[in-house]
Amino acid sequence: xxxxxxxxxxxxxxxxxxxxxxxxxxxxxxxxxxxxxxxxxxxxxxxxxxxxxxxxxxxxxxxxxxxxxxxxxxxxxxxxxxxxxxxxxxxxxxxxxxxxxxxxxxxxxxxxxxxxxxxxxxxxxxxxxxxxxxxxxxxxxxxxxxxxxxxxxxxxxxxxxxxxxxxxxxxxxxxxxxxxxxxxxxxxxxxxxxxxxxxxxxxxxxxxxxxxxxxxxxxxxxxxxxxxxxxxxxxxxxxxxxxxxxxxxxxxxxxxxxx
Amino acid sequence: xxxxxxxxxxxxxxxxxxxxxxxxxxxxxxxxxxxxxxxxxxxxxxxxxxxxxxxxxxxxxxxxxxxxxxxxxxxxxxxxxxxxxxxxxxxxxxxxxxxxxxxxxxxxxxxxxxxxxxxxxxxxxxxxxxxxxxxxxxxxxxxxxxxxxxxxxxxxxxxxx
Numbered sequence: 001x002x003x004x005x006x007x008x009x010x011x012x013x014x015x016x017x018x019x020x021x022x023x024x025x026x027x028x029x030x031x032x033x034x035x036x037x038x039x040x041x042x043x044x045x046x047x048x049x050x051x052x053x054x055x056x057x058x059x060x061x062x063x064x065x066x067x068x069x070x071x072x073x074x075x076x077x078x079x080x081x082x083x084x085x086x087x088x089x090x091x092x093x094x095x096x097x098x099x100x101x102x103x104x105x106x107x108x109x110x111x112x113x114x115x116x117x118x119x120x121x122x123x124x125x126x127x128x129x130x131x132x133x134x135x136x137x138x139x140x141x142x143x144x145x146x147x148x149x150x151x152x153x154x155x156x157x158x159x160x161x162x163x164x165x166x167x168x169x170x171x172x173x174x175x176x177x178x179x180x181x182x183x184x185x186x187x188x189x190x191x192x193x194x195x196x197x198x199x200x201x202x203x204x205x206x207x208x209x210x211x212x213x214x215x216x217x218x219x220x221x222x223x224x225x226x227x228x229x230x231x232x233x234x235x236x237x238x239x240x241x242x243x244x245x246x247x248x249x250x251x252x253x254x255x256x257x258x259x
Numbered sequence: 260x261x262x263x264x265x266x267x268x269x270x271x272x273x274x275x276x277x278x279x280x281x282x283x284x285x286x287x288x289x290x291x292x293x294x295x296x297x298x299x300x301x302x303x304x305x306x307x308x309x310x311x312x313x314x315x316x317x318x319x320x321x322x323x324x325x326x327x328x329x330x331x332x333x334x335x336x337x338x339x340x341x342x343x344x345x346x347x348x349x350x351x352x353x354x355x356x357x358x359x360x361x362x363x364x365x366x367x368x369x370x371x372x373x374x375x376x377x378x379x380x381x382x383x384x385x386x387x388x389x390x391x392x393x394x395x396x397x398x399x400x401x402x403x404x405x406x407x408x409x410x411x412x413x414x415x416x417x418x419x420x
Contacts, residue, residue: 048331048332049333050331051325052329052330138328140329140330141329142330146327148327150323150324150327174377176352176355176375176379176380178378178379179379180378180381180382180383181383183378183379185377188377196330200332201332
């Protein structure tokens with residue numbers, strides 16, 4: 001769990017060395033330069049002028065056994081962070097954008113209930129990217145699937161292609177209610193961005209996962225799936241996890257335990 | 260007769276035109292010039308004013324592609340930083356009112372901006388973080404409440420004595 005490994009464990013391979021350097025930087029960054037002021041930029045190794053790297057693959061582990069009935073803190077946190085109106089408050093709930101939704105499932109035979117959040121699964125082979133006629137739907141180098149709103153024409157092919165119903169179209173003008181960090185607007189498709197603004201800032205966590213931890217459920221874990229030392233990789237190694245619609249062979253960035 | 264009628268018509272039209280001309284506003288030199296207010300924050304722009312007036316859209320376009328596609332979020336040429344500096348003191352926005360920085364020029368040049376269909380026109384962060392606001396803006400009401408309570412406490416003491 002600890003990021004710093006003993007030196008004796010250090011193999012000569014370069015990824016190991018990179019991880020050690022990364023851990024050292026993270027430790028240095030943890031030092032406060034003034035009370036309440038942290039060196040955020042170096043906290044996760046990528047400075048703001050560096051492009052997202054394919055050495056990283058951001059992903060999320062959802063532990064459905066810990067996801068609580070009736071709790072939708074992750075949904076609320078997402079709407080607060082990204083500035084979309086919660087469905088309950090929307091004038092048109094049927095067409096309101098949903099970046100993440102809470103599902104409560106019941107097995108009809110055994111009556112067993114399962115809770116889980118469903119959102120963009122950040123596929124390695126995303127069908128939404130395949131079908132987009134303008135190239136607006138794209139996968140960033142670090143595995144985050146996004147919509148470039150500058151080229152999105154709102155045709156909604158991606159919404160039809162997505163097996164997870166993860167995408168929404170913004171039907172109404174937003175009238176300057178957007179967050180400065182999260183531009184979004186009428187006529188464009190949108191979905192979970194794995195809080196890309198937070199990732200680029202170096203927060204290393206998403207709003208939903210933060211809220212889940214704050215609520216004490218710890219059902220959501222965000223991290224780098226390419227880094228064998230990361231908490232998410234460790235848990236993925238230990239826990240039996242599933243990909244939703246694994247038959248589609250999309251290699252998802254969001255994995256579920258306990259479904 | 261026909262000639263007379265035609266002449267009359269011509270005379271009437273000329274008179275009408277002349278009347279309309281005299282009634283119109285005195286002609287100024289072109290359309291009203293845009294009101295370009297100095298940025299509230301910062302001493303100078305990331306490039307010279309002349310360069311920015313002609314090329315701001317090019318640098319913004321380039322930067323937006325780098326940011327969206329690659330995740331490069333440098334501050335120079337970032338629209339967010341433009342807004343942070345140029346938001347007006349009155350509205351706290353670059354495009355809410357006619358005199359606001361982006362709108363005043365763009366309405367003069369008759370070029371529609373659709374940046375703000377998606378982008379917020381207001382500076383980032385809480386209002387307290389914006390230089391427009393004094394450092395204690397976000398808890399001014401608390402200070403005021405404290406001040407009030409102090410006065411009332413003294414008054415109360417006076418009443419008690």
